[in-house]
Amino acid sequence: MRSALPVPAQPADVRTVPSRPSTRDAVLVLGALLVGFVAATGARVLNVPDEGRYAEVARWMLRSGDWVTPRLDGVPFLDKPPLFYWLEAVSFAIFGVGHGSARLVTALLGFAGCAMVYVAGARVYGRRAGLLGALVLAANPYYFFASQYVNHDLAVSTWITAALLAFAIGDRREGRARLGWLLAGYGAMGLAVMTKGLIGLVLPLGAVGLFVVATVRWREVPRYALPAGLAVIAAVAVPWHLLAQQRSPDLLHYLFVVQHFQRFAGSGFNNPTGPAFYPAVILAGLLPWSPLLPAALHRAWRAFRADRLGGRTDLLLLAWAALVVVFFSIPESKIAGYVLPALPPLALLVGRELDAVLAGEASAVRALRVASGAMALLGLAVGAAPFVVTRLPHPIPPLSTGITAGVVVAGVLALAAAAVTFRAVTFRAARSRPALAVGAMVAFSLVFFAGALPAIPEFTRDSTRPLAQAIRERSREGDVVATWRRWFYDLPMYLDPSGPILVAERWDDPEIPRRDNWQRELLLGRQWEPRSEAWLVSPEALSARCRPEARCFVLARDRDVAEAVSLLGGAVPLARANGVTLLATRAAAAPPAQTEQGERPAP
Numbered sequence: 053m054r055s056a057l058p059v060p061a062q063p064a065d066v067r068t069v070p071s072r073p074s075t076r077d078a079v080l081v082l083g084a085l086l087v088g089f090v091a092a093t094g095a096r097v098l099n100v101p102d103e104g105r106y107a108e109v110a111r112w113m114l115r116s117g118d119w120v121t122p123r124l125d126g127v128p129f130l131d132k133p134p135l136f137y138w139l140e141a142v143s144f145a146i147f148g149v150g151h152g153s154a155r156l157v158t159a160l161l162g163f164a165g166c167a168m169v170y171v172a173g174a175r176v177y178g179r180r181a182g183l184l185g186a187l188v189l190a191a192n193p194y195y196f197f198a199s200q201y202v203n204h205d206l207a208v209s210t211w212i213t214a215a216l217l218a219f220a221i222g223d224r225r226e227g228r229a230r231l232g233w234l235l236a237g238y239g240a241m242g243l244a245v246m247t248k249g250l251i252g253l254v255l256p257l258g259a260v261g262l263f264v265v266a267t268v269r270w271r272e273v274p275r276y277a278l279p280a281g282l283a284v285i286a287a288v289a290v291p292w293h294l295l296a297q298q299r300s301p302d303l304l305h306y307l308f309v310v311q312h313f314q315r316f317a318g319s320g321f322n323n324p325t326g327p328a329f330y331p332a333v334i335l336a337g338l339l340p341w342s343p344l345l346p347a348a349l350h351r352a353w354r355a356f357r358a359d360r361l362g363g364r365t366d367l368l369l370l371a372w373a374a375l376v377v378v379f380f381s382i383p384e385s386k387i388a389g390y391v392l393p394a395l396p397p398l399a400l401l402v403g404r405e406l407d408a409v410l411a412g413e414a415s416a417v418r419a420l421r422v423a424s425g426a427m428a429l430l431g432l433a434v435g436a437a438p439f440v441v442t443r444l445p446h447p448i449p450p451l452s453t454g455i456t457a458g459v460v461v462a463g464v465l466a467l468a469a470a471a472v473t474f475r476a477v478t479f480r481a482a483r484s485r486p487a488l489a490v491g492a493m494v495a496f497s498l499v500f501f502a503g504a505l506p507a508i509p510e511f512t513r514d515s516t517r518p519l520a521q522a523i524r525e526r527s528r529e530g531d532v533v534a535t536w537r538r539w540f541y542d543l544p545m546y547l548d549p550s551g552p553i554l555v556a557e558r559w560d561d562p563e564i565p566r567r568d569n570w571q572r573e574l575l576l577g578r579q580w581e582p583r584s585e586a587w588l589v590s591p592e593a594l595s596a597r598c599r600p601e602a603r604c605f606v607l608a609r610d611r612d613v614a615e616a617v618s619l620l621g622g623a624v625p626l627a628r629a630n631g632v633t634l635l636a637t638r639a640a641a642a643p644p645a646q647t648e649q650g651e652r653p654a655p
Contacts, residue, residue: 078170078183085166085190089159089199094152097515097542101570103202104541105129107154110140111545114149120292121299125544126552127577127584130303131311134292135246136207149548154202161210162199166190168210169400172217176224176365177404184490185403191497194337194388195395204248205389211244213396215256216372220365231277238281242288250312253285255376255393262371267364300580315385325386330377333388338395340493341402343426347419348398348405369397406490423493428471516607518629520546523605526626531640534594536608536616539570540632543607552587556594556606595619603640607632 098104105124112123113134122129122137139157147153166186173182189195198206215237222233237256244252264273297303335342352370356363376394380386409420520543523533533547534554544553555574564571578584589597598604600622608616613633617623623635 078174078179081183082163082167082170082186085186086163088190089163089196090156092200093155093159094150095200096151097517098151098154098202098545100514100541103151103154104543104545105573106136106204107140107151107202108541108544110137110154111144111149111548113137114141114144115548115550120296124573124577125539125555126581126587127574128300128580129573129577130296130300130306130580131573132204132248133246133289133307134296135243136204136248139207140202149545151202151545154545155200158202158206159199161207162190162195165195165206165210165213165396168213168217169396169403172221173400173403175221177400178407180410181404181407182400183403184406185400187494188341188402188406189396189399191494192338192341192395192399194333195392195399198389198392201389203389205387205392208244208248208252209392209395211240211247211252212255212393214240215244216259216368217396219256219260220368223364223368230275231280234277234281235284238277238284239288241281242285245285245289246292249307255379258379259368259372259375262375263364263368266367266371267360302580306576315383324384327381329386330381330391330394333391334377334394334398337388338398338402340423340426340497341399343422344402344405344419345398348401351405351408352401366401369401372397409490410487420490424471514630516540516543516629516632517546519543519607519627519632519634522627522634523547526636526640527605528603530603532598532602532604534598534604534606536591536594536606536635537612538607538609539574540607541570552584554587554589554594554597556589556591558590559588560590591615591619595621598623598637600638602637604637605640606635608635609633 098107109122109124109129112126113119116123116126119134119138119141122132122134136157140154143153143156147156166189169189170182170186173185175182177185195206198209218233218237218240222230222237225233241253241256244256246252260276264270293304293307335345338345349370352363352366356367356370373394376391380390405419524547527533532554533549534556535543536556539555547553557571557574559575559578561571564575566572574588578588594606598606598620604620604623605626606616606620606623610628610631610633613625613635616635620635620637622638624638624641625633626636626641627634
């Protein structure tokens with residue numbers, strides 16, 4: 053018999069490459085991410101203006117039954133198409149009106165983005181790289197906080213991600229499978245257009261166009277089924293635009309010319325900032341993974357240069373991220389959420405870099421050591437923050453003892469995770485444990501940033517929720533609820549009235565159309581909806597309506613209380629919260645009557 057050949061002993065300095073995650077492991081990890089995204093949705097009140105504004109548009113849509121024209125306090129609000137509001141309204145219909153159900157939509161969309169990164173990454177780079185990419189996308193402050201914030205930015209990012217990842221997968225297929233993936237991508241572009249307008253079309257097609265130009269694959273352009281794709285996009289997006297235009301004749305001009313082209317080229321909007329803004333946002337927001345970005349981008353470029361056919365997905369991801377950053381850096385007006393679509397491709401490339409760490413590549417391990425140092429600096433900064441902010445020239449209000457302790461503990465946690473990470477990849481090769489290092493960074497990120505969410509209200513103490521509760525305890529059907537020289541975006545969400553809230557303002561002020569604020573939003577709607585003159589009124593008109601014998605509740609900023617009291621005549625303060633005072637006429641200020649069953653009347 054032939055003797056078996058002896059198996060050579062493995063050298064002491066050679067590590068075994070960790071096994072690839074199984075389908076069960078992926079399901080468990082993604083399930084944990086789903087729980088993490090959803091669990092924090094009700095942890096804090098709505099931030100204003102954005103969360104209050106967009107949640108209120110969806111609430112009005114549900115209560116009014118008008119699913120065609122988005123409205124804010126009963127007047128058309130046509131800055132964005134309605135898909136996001138539709139999803140929000142469905143959430144309200146199922147789970148009730150509240151800040152938790154409002155954030156559920158963005159939380160689920162955030163999770164969907166992570167799941168798509170996993171699926172695409174597993175098909176292109178391998179299951180482990182895809183799973184790590186999903187974890188990187190979830191476990192950073194920029195993306196996770198966006199998933200807990202009610203606005204359109206994460207929603208349109210999710211549809212753009214779906215479109216380009218479907219293209220990346222379809223580009224590697226043939227026949228019907230290729231066409232199916234491409235058409236799915238075009239359908240996602242249509243949903244992106246229905247979420248935030250033309251940007252949902254420009255960015256995906258622009259990234260694909262850069263990809264085609266860079267690879268000089270002009271002969272293959274017909275294989276991308278562009279005519280069929282445009283038909284799919286039109287089928288998704290055109291019907292609503294035509295119907296809404298019939299109901300609001302200036303819609304298309306305002307939506308496309310004003311909100312797209314003038315906003316992109318103009319300088320009269322909020323937040324003018326320089327071109328370094330978005331790179332800084334990504335570097336800070338992607339912590340603790342940012343130090344891995346240079347190595348990840350370099351690896352992708354090398355892969356494409358080495359194999360232009362096999363590395364074409366690398367080029368697509370690079371073009372995708374670069375186009376988003378450059379495109380949004382051109383206008384003067386910049387908002388941090390605009391470049392969220394750049395995060396999924398960057399997270400996927402960082403996931404592949406972490407996969408190289410687990411495979412023992414020396415260059416990737418060195419990059420992870422740099423990341424551990426960045427995490428240590430982050431921990432020091434966070435732990436010291438409560439003591440530094442109180443010494444600023446214009447300090448924020450004092451943090452509560454509980455929040456201060458929580459922030460300090462979070463900083464200590466960051467230092468501990470950094471120490472574990474650094475130690476795990478600093479031993480000599482025989483004792484290096486890169487899997488422990490990667491696991492420590494992921495665990496730190498998920499726990500740290502999820503735990504930071506309850507601290508956010510400490511920095512945004514402007515909720516009208518306590519005052520809405522005070523009104524609900526005293527109000528009766530037919531009572532007047534109004535605001536004085538200010539629109540409080542979250543008030544309708546917490547009050548949930550059946551009709552519009554009166555807003556007293558000098559609507560004939562010629563400066564209002566030049567502002568980018570609540571006055572301009574409501575004034576535009578007032579011009580589209582002539583009936584709104586009944587509730588978007590002058591201070592004098594509200595004064596005439598809210599005589600002492602009438603039942604009126606009026607919210608005014610503390611600085612406007614004296615003016616409101618002088619015009620309303622006999623109004624008295626009932627409650628105060630976050631710099632806002634609730635005034636009531638004498639009739640409304642009387643103790644609430646009891647029903648025969650001893651309960652307060654419903655609002």
